[in-house]
Amino acid sequence: xxxxxxxxxxxxxxxxxxxxxxxxxxxxxxxxxxxxxxxxxxxxxxxxxxxxxxxxxxxxxxxxxxxxxxxxxxxxxxxxxxxxxxxxxxxxxxxxxxxxxxxxxxxxxxxxxxxxxxxxxxxxxx
Numbered sequence: 001x002x003x004x005x006x007x008x009x010x011x012x013x014x015x016x017x018x019x020x021x022x023x024x025x026x027x028x029x030x031x032x033x034x035x036x037x038x039x040x041x042x043x044x045x046x047x048x049x050x051x052x053x054x055x056x057x058x059x060x061x062x063x064x065x066x067x068x069x070x071x072x073x074x075x076x077x078x079x080x081x082x083x084x085x086x087x088x089x090x091x092x093x094x095x096x097x098x099x100x101x102x103x104x105x106x107x108x109x110x111x112x113x114x115x116x117x118x119x120x121x122x123x124x125x126x
Contacts, residue, residue: 023054
């Protein structure tokens with residue numbers, strides 16, 4: 001009987017610690033302004049750093065952009081606590097002009113899952 005009570009006591013002590021482990025994502029730069037870009041430029045890359053500030057590995061589940069003028073890719077391997085990964089956004093300015101602001105949705109194993117970063121530029125024409 002005492003052994004059962006000790007076992008239950010240990011389970012109760014350990015369970016909250018296990019359930020509190022979580023991951024926290026941080027983007028040191030939530031918006032990157034790449035400045036003036038000529039419309040006839042093939043493409044421009046910018047890299048968002050993704051930092052794991054949590055206790056368990058951070059996984060980037062996917063990235064999404066709502067237009068064809070920006071393509072986004074991300075680190076495929078999990079990011080250990082304290083380490084960082086990347087989300088790379090590639091701007092294709094052809095056919096664009098003026099102020100440019102695009103939202104990139106980064107889905108992770110955090111709460112909330114959807115995180116937002118933005119790419120900003122000014123597209124100049126000849």
